[in-house]
Amino acid sequence: MSGSAILVLEDGRTFTGTAYGAVGETFGEAVFNTGMTGYQETLTDPSYHRQVVVQTAPHIGNTGVNDDDVESRRIWVAGYVVRDPARRPSNWRSQRSLDDDLAAQGVVGISGVDTRALTRHLRERGAMRCGVSTTTTDPEALLRKVLDSPPMTGADLSAQVTTPEAYRVDAIGDTRFSVAALDFGIKAMTPHRMAERGITSHVLPSTSSADDVVATGADAVFLANGPGDPAAADDAVATVRELLRREVPVFGICFGNQILGRALGFGTYKLGYGHRGINQPVQDRRTGKVEITAHNHGFAVDAPLDRAVDTDFGAVEVSHVCLNDDVVEGLVARDVRAFSVQYHPEAAAGPHDAAYLFDRFVELLEGDSE
Missing domain, CATH: 3.40.50.880 (Class I glutamine amidotransferase (GATase) domain)
Structure with a gap:
């Protein structure tokens, strides 16, 4: 986990944080998940395809990742947003860190975000398109790409x-x-x-x-x-x-x-x-x-x-x-x-x-x- 990252919603609201997972840029529908546990099952649920998932639980990655709890053949989320990622996993079943798994599968994420404020915004304004980038610091440039990305309405996936x-x-x-x-x-x-x-x-x-x-x-x-x-x-x-x-x-x-x-x-x-x-x-x-x-x-x-x-x-x-x-x-x-x-x-x-x-x-x- 290193380097800066930004998240830009399609209405222009911008959040800054730290890169988490893969380096790059990703786009999808920003949605929030209120589960206190089960982040690995969430990530590998194909229903999250083309969605950027915001975890409302503040601590993510504490139990690491294993090969037994996956729900499909890969991570499907388009991007991942967390507040406080675990510095190191601690669980007898853990085989690797969540950060390493996200990076290995090319999933761009952002940490250090005020996920409470982001969730309140989505709850008031509705789920919307967003972009997460570790390669640009210009919110306006990222917003233009967000507005060019496809919406979830009408998507046959x-x-x-x-x-x-x-x-x-x-x-x-x-x-x-x-x-x-x-x-x-x-x-x-x-x-x-x-x-x-x-x-x-x-x-x-x-x-x-x-x-x-x-x-x-x-x-x-x-x-x-x-x-x-x-x-x-x-x-x-x-x-x-x-x-x-x-x-x-x-x-x-x-x-x-x-x-x-x-x-x-x-x-x-x-x-x-x-x-x-x-x-x-x-x-x-x-x-x-x-x-x-x-x-x-x-x-x-x-x-x-x-x-x-x-x-x-x-x-x-x-x-x-x-x-x-x-x-x-x-x-x-x-x-x-x-x-x-x-x-x-x-x-x-x-x-x-x-x-x-x-x-x-x-x-x-x-x-x-x-």
Whole structure:
């Protein structure tokens, strides 16, 4: 960690700090994550592709980095912003420092930033484009590049993060069911959670057709999380509509919830600053239980909270709602076997309040759901 760095938001607000990670320049959508732990899982979550992540927790890198907690094949964030990076990692599982990992993977970061002030600014003004540079000290020059960078609205990004080839994650023990997972940006913990429940996952590229899904012989389809604007994912929506017509059971999370929502006929919209962290309160409207959940989304489904809606596939209603702002956090179809949530039930590094949703998926496959 050496040298100076600057961060410039698209409205001109500028922050100065110290270079952290790779040397260079990067651009993306500035968003904040409120998690107190799990920075390695955050960095390797493909849903953060083309986003510059601001960590609200002040101390980052304390436990270093290991090869076991990664959620995908690489770090996906476009840039990284922290206040106080660890001078040296201290954990028995640590294999290297976070700074070294960021540098090795070419991720430009900045430390020493007043992340509290930056987060308040994004919360008031909304997520916006930004640039981070360790090679220029001229905010005006960097701002011009920021304004030339693409916005997140309208971005179709899942093809950039998906697996290039299909692969399989076997069930732990006996296989009870098999699932075809459309990889819009899947995290490694998701097929693991299913494997724990006797489900073998066939992970398919995001561009796979309904015929590709059916050809796996799977009992159901899983719609994974991923980056970008769901309004731009017309091909994925068409695939899911065809799967629903073929009466294939569907379970989706995060981006997958938005894709299912669109396939059922709902719209989507961009949130002001999104939900990103591991402390979001969500109510399961079926049970009344409140869960503390892990989130990473900047878009949401536009569906009414007060009634079921008649769709091309029968009645659909909102199953979960965020208690902070009444954002739709889940959908359930009453006449076809399909449901989804906007958050992350696999939740590494936690919390695990929502792990029951994988059990609910098993119930759906068993035909015992309502």
